[in-house]
Structures are given as C-alpha cells and as structure tokens.
Amino acid sequence: MPRPVYIPDAPEITVVETTDELFAHKRADHESMILLPRPISGCFNDLAIWLLRRHPARDAMISDGSQYLPVCYRVGDLEGLKEENGMDWPDELALICGDMHRMEQAKRVTAELRVIREKAYHPSTYEFHQDGAGEVTTSLTEEVGRLMCCYNDPVTECLLIADAHPVYLTGLGFSGIFLAKDDAKPYRPGVGDMWRQVCMGQGGYPLVHRAVPIEPTGRRFPWIGPRSWNPPRLLTVC
Numbered sequence: 001m002p003r004p005v006y007i008p009d010a011p012e013i014t015v016v017e018t019t020d021e022l023f024a025h026k027r028a029d030h031e032s033m034i035l036l037p038r039p040i041s042g043c044f045n046d047l048a049i050w051l052l053r054r055h056p057a058r059d060a061m062i063s064d065g066s067q068y069l070p071v072c073y074r075v076g077d078l079e080g081l082k083e084e085n086g087m088d089w090p091d092e093l094a095l096i097c098g099d100m101h102r103m104e105q106a107k108r109v110t111a112e113l114r115v116i117r118e119k120a121y122h123p124s125t126y127e128f129h130q131d132g133a134g135e136v137t138t139s140l141t142e143e144v145g146r147l148m149c150c151y152n153d154p155v156t157e158c159l160l161i162a163d164a165h166p167v168y169l170t171g172l173g174f175s176g177i178f179l180a181k182d183d184a185k186p187y188r189p190g191v192g193d194m195w196r197q198v199c200m201g202q203g204g205y206p207l208v209h210r211a212v213p214i215e216p217t218g219r220r221f222p223w224i225g226p227r228s229w230n231p232p233r234l235l236t237v238c
Contacts, residue, residue, distance in 0.1 A: 008187055023106040029205075032204065074110060096234070115233075116211070128210045131206065146197050149235070155188040157186050163181050188212075
C-alpha cells in the first residue's frame with residue numbers, strides 16, 4: 001500500500017495493507033510503529049458526546065481539580081448500549097466494537113474505549129513521551145505492543161526518534177519528556193487508522209508521542225444544553 005502523505009517516509013514506521021497483516025507483522029528492532037491506513041466516515045463526534053453524557057463519571061474530577069477522571073468503556077459495555085434509547089449511531093458503534101474484539105484476540109488482553117474531553121490526562125501526557133507497558137507483560141504483548149485507533153480528531157501526535165530531544169533535569173536524569181527539535185515535523189495517524197506502537201520494555205524504539213489537548217467547551221457540563229463545539233475524542237487502546 002502506498003504510504004499516506006501524512007506519514008513520514010522513515011524506516012521506523014511500517015505501513016501495512018490489511019488488519020491481518022497489522023497483527024501478524026513481525027516487528028523489527030528499528031520499528032516504533034506499524035500502521036494500517038483506514039479512512040472512516042460517520043458521526044463519531046456525536047457518538048462521543050452521547051457516550052460522555054450517559055457515563056456516571058462524566059463530571060468527576062481528581063481531588064485537586066486539575067483533571068477529570070477517565071471515562072472508559074469495555075466492549076461488553078458498548079454492546080449493551082445497542083438497543084438503548086438515543087443510540088442513533090449503530091454503524092459507528094459496530095465498527096468500534098469490531099475493532100476492540102480484533103485487538104483483544106490479537107493480544108489476549110482487554111481493550112478499552114476512552115472518551116477523552118479537555119483536561120482528561122495528567123499534564124505530562126500532553127508532552128512528548130514514551131509509554132510504559134502498563135499491563136501484564138508476556139511475549140505476545142511485547143511483540144504486538146500497544147494497539148490504538150482514534151475515531152475522530154484530534155489524533156495522537158508523534159515524533160520520529162531522530163526528531164526527538166530528551167529533556168534531562170539537573171541531578172535527576174532523564175525527565176521522561178521529549179522536545180521536538182527545531183527542524184522537526186510532528187505527524188499524526190489519520191482518523192480511523194489503526195496502529196501498533198512500541199512501549200518501554202518491549203525492545204526496539206518506543207514511540208515518542210503525545211495527546212493533543214482539546215480546547216474547553218466553555219461549560220463544565222457540556223452534556224447539558226446544545227451540542228458541544230469541542231466534542232471529546234474516541235480512542236481505543238489495547
């Protein structure tokens with residue numbers, strides 16, 4: 001498959017043509033991302049708002065008020081919503097559930113759909129960084145890495161290893177944060193693309209990336225009243 005114009009022509013990113021190839025590809029040490037380009041269409045913004053509105057933790061914040069608690073769904077939760085009143089996006093929901101099933105079959109771990117609004121992460125997540133494994137490590141999870149797909153903007157932003165400058169703190173060593181070099185060109189997978197990314201402890205070069213901030217809606221309770229102009233993003237992670 002031709003490399004999409006939005007993906008750098010670099011050996012650390014391998015582009016594949018099918019879902020089967022995405023999961024079966026034998027990752028080389030120099031690869032940080034295996035990408036399946038997959039343009040999608042649908043009303044994923046509206047689905048994201050609906051999923052946020054109905055979640056009981058939608059307005060819960062950590063004690064210092066700096067960020068919202070995660071809003072996540074497992075595939076069984078989502079499948080239970082198919083017949084719920086107001087579920088007007090069956091095709092979009094079916095696509096997400098199908099992706100989550102395939103991810104779980106590939107890794108043998110549980111996938112989750114994250115509904116990400118403004119201030120959904122710790123501030124360091126909006127800086128360039130590398131993920132830890134964050135799960136029970138097996139040879140299968142190490143080989144596959146982390147599986148991700150974003151169904152609406154903003155999609156995760158990434159840096160090539162050569163474009164990333166690690167930040168060191170005096171007396172403390174590496175901070176865990178990277179800065180983009182002056183001539184760097186960050187890139188983002190496309191909406192609907194599915195990718196595997198290497199995490200720390202999984203060999204090779206862990207992907208340098210960051211979450212892109214979502215601008216506040218101007219209302220603390222965006223599910224009350226008119227449609228939010230800044231809908232949350234939908235991100236499947238496994």
